[in-house]
Amino acid sequence: MVWDAPDRVGALAETAFERAVCGIDGSPRAVESGRQASLLVPSGGHVLLVRAIAADAARAAADADLAAARTAVVDGVAVGVAIRVGHAAEMLERESRHVHAHVIAVGSHGGGRAHGTLLGSVATRVVHEAPCSVLVARPGGADFPRQILVGLDGSAAAHHALAVGRLLASRTGVPLRVLHVLDGTLPRGAAQAGVDEAVEEVPASWSAADGLCARASAGDLLVLGSRELRGIRSLGSVSEAVAHAAAASVLVVRRP
Secondary structure, eight states: OOSOOOSOOOHHHHHHTOEEEEEEOSSHHHHHHHHHHHHHSOTTOEEEEEEEESSGGGHHHHHHHHHHHHTTSOTTSEEEEEEEESOHHHHHHHHHHHTTOSEEEEEOOOSHHHHHHHHTOHHHHHHHHOSSEEEEEOOOOTTOOSOEEEEOOSSHHHHHHHHHHHHHHHHHTOOEEEEEEESSSSOTTGGGTTOSSOEEEEEOSSOHHHHHHHHOOTTOEEEEEOOOOOGGGGTTOHHHHHHHHOSSEEEEEOOO
16 A cells, blocks of 8 residues: 555645545556646655556556556655556545545547547546546646646635645645636626635626636646536536546536
8 A cells, every 4th residue: 555544634635635546557647647636735745656457467567557556756755656456446436545645637639528428438537436636647748737727606616626726736846827717607896805816807708618728728638627527417517628628738627
């Protein structure tokens, strides 16, 4: 085991993103998910790299995949590895519960939202079902994250995501931008209430998700709150749509 699960995980620890579980499958994007997670956790934080396999005969290849992924984790972060027999998404969810992880990180293999939904990709399943926050990592470059963007819609979930965005911006030393898409959720100027940062109002295009995706570029981290919907009920949510469509890496924040 890479770390001892705490007896009690308080709300402050939950928002600190100190413990990450990362899905490794041998692909470069999975390796990138481990690297990005290690950049977001604090110095002294923990990253567990999990390789799911279908049978014990695949352990040698899994060991090689984990060794390659381990080299991408930044210095100063405790890293462990685990090989589990079973479906990848199920194993990631189980391990995240076992170690009280604050975030599950997965690589995005592309294909767009319809592809992910129809084919039941690991990223899609984890976004829908994970018991904690989820990082969907896309290629970010050596300077990831270049900036952190937070989508704000006036909800408690969005304000919790903003608190996490502030923490991560401070931790990584990058600019923080707060965005509100003018999709009719709130009148102009209303999203600014109670927010210290200047809120950028984004003209609505087809949807709030499209408006947010238009402002996020590769190398950015786009942070969104979750309505805590899981399974089929989460289909059609803004966070689910953005996680599939954005060019940036996406962090879907679930509250403690």
